[in-house]
Amino acid sequence: MSEYKVVDARGLSCPQPVLEAKKALETVSGDETVQILVDTVTSRENVLRFGTSKGWKGSWKEGKSGEFEILFTK
Amino acid sequence: MQRINRLLMGSWGPLLAGGIIGALAALLVKLGNPGNMGICVACFTRDIAGGFGLHRAGVVQYLRPELAGFILGSFLSAFLTGEFKPRSGSSPLLRFFLGFFAMVGALVFLGCPWRAYLRLSGGDWTALYGIAGLTVGILIGIAFLWKGFSLGRSISNKVWGGYVFPALAVALLVLLVMAPQFGRDATGNPTGPIFFSASGPGAMHASILISLGVGLLVGWLGQKTRFCTVGSLRDLLMLREGHLFWGVIAFVVAAFGVNFALGQFNPGFENQPVAHTNELWNFLGMVLSGLAFTLAGGCPGRQFIMSGEGDGDSAIFILGMLVGAGFAHNFMLASSPAGPGPYGPQATVVGLIFCLAVGLLMREKLD
16 A cells, blocks of 8 residues: 655745655655645745656645645655 | 746746846946945845944945835735745744844855855955855855754744735835935934935945836846745755756856946956955855855845745844844944954854854754
């Protein structure tokens, strides 16, 4: 069964959301899904750019009150 | 417009923005701003502190409309595209003093990271000591970030909180135009509360509308592209992520090109505009600034842009810079073209101790 890891990077200043994403993506195996929560467009773009540059497939959707859920899968 | 915004938010955005901002900064010198100081976020904040009489260094007092433009351009850009998001609460007092000491370091060097690069693009080789210091300061900040440094999370605020800084930017423009003089000096002549330099760098400025126009444009470009002179080196050295760094390269190259074309490129170490030749304090001033900016998450330009987006923590950082500028001149910490101020070195050491303590002690275990 594939696992699901959630990282809450809401409210963190640059570059911490990317560092949290980096830690999470480096500690999971290939069949897991990593969900990262952020609350600014800047963090969303930075985290997506970082994840996709490391070979993950990234997608995002807008959650409640302007927050974003980013999903990374291999 | 949407297509331009999408282009700016893509990988090439910072490069485009850096090129345009660098060219405009060099052009502003031609149009009246001080030498190699077309845009200097720290110097201009210091001039604003002087304009409000927070310090009385008569040669550096002016309410620089560029910075009001940064805030308002970023505010309008963020507001129109749904990115305006009032937030605050990430160690505001520490951010105030990071801003304070970032300003002290910048005034020991005589410029923020933006001006360090602009000094270089004008042929002022003493800027190289500052850029080396900036790099070392950022590297120290990176070491803290790897160790888990964090000032904690900000939280969403009520929308009205985010309007305070844009409103202050408007107030600054109103005071710039009205320039009230209802104070009286000992002999009964009108003076203050708004002060404008009669000579020196503070008296050198482009016209209000041009300065404001450039500021608004930079605010928009910065908001969309996240152009950052500190984030560029940080992301390159820390994450091997170069897209912000190309923005700074474009900034320097474009400013150099315009300086060269306009006859403003004067290579050398000596007699450079608003600069001194003391290697050690050019270097250490920028170590302090670079570290403070890295701990606060971005260069001073970026802090202004984020304050327009509703980031109250950036706004507090800027207020720290403003107060820091007042103290830097009143306590004789700021350098002059003759060299470091009498107490600049001591204040730099105090600032470094403060920033190192913040970096060491503010570590958070995030799950």
